[in-house]
Amino acid sequence: MILAPMQGLTEVLFRRVYNHHFPSVFDYAVAPFVSLTHGNLADATKKIDDILPETNVGSIPVIPQILGKEPDEFIALGNRLADLGYTELNWNLGCPMRKVAAKHRGSGILPYPDEVRHILDTVIPQIKTDISVKMRIGLTSRDEIFRLVPVLNDYPLKNVTIHPRLGRQQYTGHPDLETFANVLPLIKHPVIYNGDICTLEDYNTLTRRFNDIADVMIGRGVLYDPTLPLQIKSGKKFSPEEKKLSTALFIADLIKNINSELPTDEAKLRKIKEYWCLLSRSLPITEQQARTVLHASTLPQTQQLILDFIQ
Numbered sequence: 001m002i003l004a005p006m007q008g009l010t011e012v013l014f015r016r017v018y019n020h021h022f023p024s025v026f027d028y029a030v031a032p033f034v035s036l037t038h039g040n041l042a043d044a045t046k047k048i049d050d051i052l053p054e055t056n057v058g059s060i061p062v063i064p065q066i067l068g069k070e071p072d073e074f075i076a077l078g079n080r081l082a083d084l085g086y087t088e089l090n091w092n093l094g095c096p097m098r099k100v101a102a103k104h105r106g107s108g109i110l111p112y113p114d115e116v117r118h119i120l121d122t123v124i125p126q127i128k129t130d131i132s133v134k135m136r137i138g139l140t141s142r143d144e145i146f147r148l149v150p151v152l153n154d155y156p157l158k159n160v161t162i163h164p165r166l167g168r169q170q171y172t173g174h175p176d177l178e179t180f181a182n183v184l185p186l187i188k189h190p191v192i193y194n195g196d197i198c199t200l201e202d203y204n205t206l207t208r209r210f211n212d213i214a215d216v217m218i219g220r221g222v223l224y225d226p227t228l229p230l231q232i233k234s235g236k237k238f239s240p241e242e243k244k245l246s247t248a249l250f251i252a253d254l255i256k257n258i259n260s261e262l263p264t265d266e267a268k269l270r271k272i273k274e275y276w277c278l279l280s281r282s283l284p285i286t287e288q289q290a291r292t293v294l295h296a297s298t299l300p301q302t303q304q305l306i307l308d309f310i311q
């Protein structure tokens with residue numbers, strides 16, 4: 001089981017606290033992307049703190065991810081990461097942000113299999129790490145993945161993670177499991193499924209239907225219910241009381257770490273509220289109760305309200 005990359009949420013602070021509370025439930029995490037910018041590797045390397053081995057002591061084992069289409073920067077950053085001990089680099093072919101996709105980055109490159117071939121052709125002979133990819137089924141059409149798979153099959157990729165939505169869908173609608181089912185037998189690499197696994201039932205239904213996937217990657221489901229991976233591992237659904245107990249301890253520790261690591265009260269407040277919006281779903285409280293925290297304006301007020309809910 002793999003923790004999905006989520007910018008702003010699954011950086012090392014989260015991964016470390018999570019691993020402390022739920023040790024070894026994830027085999028590894030893919031880190032939120034580091035963006036390559038043409039001719040500006042320095043900019044990308046500035047952002048690798050999150051994946052430095054020394055920063056990740058005690059964290060979930062991590063695979064770095066890059067977003068971009070510049071072969072030279074891809075190779076240079078990959079080889080720098082290889083020198084730090086990384087053996088795999090994940091290439092983001094799924095980011096749906098319009099500004100990103102417009103530049104043929106993330107999901108924006110999915111309609112252009114020749115560009116993907118050119119990048120893999122250039123990068124693979126020169127990079128010291130294995131390459132894996134994380135992709136959507138297309139930018140605007142599900143036909144795109146069927147044109148891309150023969151290209152991906154020509155290269156020695158470590159694995160292919162598929163989030164079966166289109167880029168232009170962002171996170172709306174449902175994962176397109178029909179397309180996933182049709183494309184799965186065509187891919188010669190190990191395939192990892194990703195998308196909308198939020199309960200033990202979701203996991204069971206999906207893995208029963210697709211028993212030849214290599215693994216699953218879970219993102220938002222872990223924030224809606226941090227005990228979900230443990231439930232999946234044990235095959236046992238947790239009661240609301242069990243969920244509350246583990247989630248409360250986890251939230252308290254996450255807040256403690258945010259307080260000690262973020263620089264300003266403003267940054268702390270913003271981050272605590274971001275996590276609260278998602279994690280509060282795992283507590284036996286109403287949406288209206290959860291919202292009271294979002295209306296609090298100071299850090300002490302916010303923390304006190306959260307403490308009242310998790311005690």
Ligand SMILES: Cc1cc2nc3c(=O)[nH]c(=O)nc-3n(C[C@H](O)[C@H](O)[C@H](O)COP(=O)(O)O)c2cc1C
Pocket residue numbers: 004005006007008009031032033065092094095134163194195196197217218219220221
């Ligand atoms: C806030 C947020 C940030 C994300 N950041 C990244 C990222 O940096 N790299 C990436 O490949 N996917 C990113 N994703 C997509 C997730 O990794 C995942 O593919 C998506 O959330 C679907 O899986 P889920 O339903 O299990 O959450 C992000 C998603 C969200 C909601």
